Amino acid sequence: MPLSGKDVENIAHLARLALAEEDIPRYVRELSSILNLVEQLQRVDTEGVPPMAHPLDAHQRLRPDAVTETDQRELFQSTAPLTEAGLYLVPRVIE
Amino acid sequence: MDWETVIGLEIHAQLATRSKIFSGASTAFGAEPNTQACAVDLGLPGVLPVLNEGAVRMAVKFGLAVGAEVARRSVFARKNYFYPDLPKGYQISQYELPVVAGGHLDIELEDGSTKRVGITRAHLEEDAGKSLHEDFHGLTGIDLNRAGTPLLEIVSEPDLRSPREAVAYMKRLHALVRYLEICDGNMQEGSFRCDANVSVRPRGQSTYGTRAEIKNLNSFRFVERAIQYEVERQITLLESGGTVQQETRLYDPDRGETRPMRSKEEANDYRYFPDPDLLPLVLEESFVEEVKATLPELPDARKARFTRDYGLSPYDAGVLTATREMADFYESTLRAAGGEPKIAANWVMGELSGALNKGSLEVTASPVGPEALGGLLRRIADGTISGKIAKEVFEAMWAGEGDAEAIIERRGLRQVTDTGAIERLVDQVMAANPEQVAGYRAGKDKLLGFFVGQVMKVSGGKANPGQLNEILKRKLAPR
């Protein structure tokens, strides 16, 4: 199923990617060819086949409810682009 | 037109674990920004979540308490969206297979009848951080201390039909999570928050109207007012020929109105899928049984026991079991007093509750504890003081003057029970009122009350009423 330019723009927005106008046709082409590759899955009969989300049939292990972490704010924020008073700063959020 | 209101609530209860749902960072409230946000909470590259057993236990406890099915297998999914307080760009939540499904909660309506409210599901998820809108040169500050705090999202069926019912349900749920000790219920700190789905429809119509979701209501009053406003808004809109938009709205408590949320305007496509970093949560029967064994007595059962064992009216039992703390206080008081359950109930619901209300105090913060109150009631029961004097003693206890015993002694409030002393007082009053004595002896029985009053007055209220009656009758009897 080929994608349209509008589809690509919508997907890019959902993924928070900015695409240059002139790149859109290329993405349309490339993404469509990838979708074309995966299209053959539609021909497989999977009636009653349980989806496999994990390679191993294992169960979630539980962690005891204990505080094991200490404050490492200084270390963590040493690699942050913009902080002040211990906060990460972003352009104003309007609710 | 006659409109019917349809409300469903989604309650987010922060679970009272020590550490976060997927990391070992502390959940304590009020720390300096980002000092309780560890590598996992920050969503650093390469970090992975590991599920907190405490949070699972609490969710199971809740499921058992509302008669729901505890899923033997549940799955954590990712809810994908971008927001600065959501560090990974997705929230780990349960979507298709929640840990709790299909329970109910009974609420009491104003007319005294009971209504069963369906609980669709309750699922585990992680909380987001906080955006601080104070001015940082026109920027917003992000504090991720709260990110990863375990939440139990409790979704009701659209069974509620008025703002009051919604509040009654929310209060009942609030009491329940505190009974279960799975949530501290602190609404100011956001430990217990509510989103309300509100719609209206012409009465008699079976399909639902378009609903609006009101986000983040953090007090019972706001829930009631916000829903009330929203219902009126929708009715006005519909009656003027408009249509209700399915949208997310925010309640503005200052203006008392709801408004559409700007940031969520676009239709969300959350792209849920099973979180590949977490395996299916499989609960063995033994685990569920083990949690079941830790369930406390639930509000309804406790209320029934109060009426059955203590002979309390359903109303009194209901008031006393409204919160676990109140019920515990009552039972501790009763144990310490060792007397009449009804008297203890009257005191807890009367003097104590009145004083708590006046001081805006929680029962757990009462200056007069259950032991002390029980001590006071014991003094009434053994005749040391009368019920009337006891109120004076209670006030002194509330003011911090010590225990009942000390106050009674210090203020000389001990009841006069010495027959000779009471006789002397009676003699004194009779000598001072010869006409009334004659009148009584001539058949004016009603004058007995006059004599009781007079003796009480001269005794400072301390004469034992039973003894006094008996002595008066004997001495006033016609010779």
Place this chain on the structure above:
Amino acid sequence: MHNRSIAEIAAALDRREVSSEELTRHFLGRIARLDGQLNSFVTVTGEQALSQAREADRRRAAGAAGPLTGIPMAHKDIFCTLGVRTSCGSRMLDPFVAPYDATVVERVAAAGMVTLGKTNMDEFAMGSSSETSFYGPVRNPWDPGRVPGGSSGGSAAAVAARLVPVATGTDTGGSIRQPAALTGLTGLKPTYGRVSRYGMVAFASSLDQGGPFARSAEDAAWLLSAMAGFDPRDSTSLDRPVDDYVGALEAPLDGLRVGLPKEYFGEGLDPRVSAVVEAAVRELEGLGARVREVSLPNSSLAVPVYYVVAPAECSSNLSRYDGVRYGHRCAEPKGLEDLYKRSRSEGFGAEVKRRIMIGTYALSAGYYDAYYLKAQQVRRLIADDFRRAFAEVDVLVGPTSPSTAFRLGEKTSDPVQMYLSDIYTIAVNLAGLPAIALPAGFVDGLPVGLQVIGDYFSEARLLNVGHRYQQLTDWHQRVPPGFE
């Protein structure tokens, strides 16, 4: 010294013929001299390496050395290293100095190994040629005009060129085995859950698995012994004891049941590669293996399934790169959305963006069932194929890659052509199985890799097969010209 095995180096260290510091200087010297041609390292941590080496020498002097103490190694730049840039080959993480060590990094350090640096890779491990790195393409030591394979091409090129004895890699769809094959190395992708993923920057969480690159199965066994093990910080890590990989190397192969999946020898396979693989199979027969044909009927669906599952997981895994807490942030964002969109568009390269978009699409409303759910169902069919095969045979043998190393730029213009270079490796990740790539010969002077796939937790067996095969052959001892 750089042509010696780990065991030989360890023996030399024990005999005090050489110190770890001298050894480290020797390899750092080779990197400085030779890596300009290859671009296999993104970061060389010389000072830190020398200090680790001196510490290793002290441990050895104190009699507290383990078998790996003082042996140099390198990490793919996907493993977080405390205080050292962890770029994942991306502009997005170019500014990212990791504030913690990955479990694998901790374990390798605890074994006393000396880390020389971080190796180059396809951006966020998305690629089969190591050409998508922000730091430029890696070149194949056997022919600098050709790719070393990917995504762990830096580790492969570095080990193949004898710039480091062993290195770590990660394998999501063949990213260890395919570059190992294209550079003449032994590369092992362990059973999913055997090596901790904690601190390994995620590409596709249900497929990613770390593993070793080495020149021989024996060296791979040593490095895997250090890497593998239960990690409580990874929910998908398996709590079961690690086998004695080194101890199992010499076991005889008599009666080994080898299956040749007929689907792995069909259309698309270079006949010269096929001939090399068939020769290797005869060697295995000579070692006592009993060979038969088996079928993995859903093999052709592995690539399509992978290109739904991996992008879906990656689209979500890469949402955390938003310019807020770490990594690239665009200059002067005009608003929140601008911050997100520009930071991400500037930070990610074309292949990463393509995969994020494919994954976003596959998970989006209305397409989830048709793509994601369908792919996860077919994934089970593929895993079931293996289950049936392993009821009949002990290992499966076939090619690792359909061709030898291709030229730089040859496949960059057509993503789908690039994807098809992983047709023999991808199914293993979907099923979570272990598999090893072994050097098995050359075509036109370029290495060809044999792939041996085992049942779950059969790493010891795979290394054993590799070791016995390498005792008979010397393909793994060939050195790329110019790197002797």
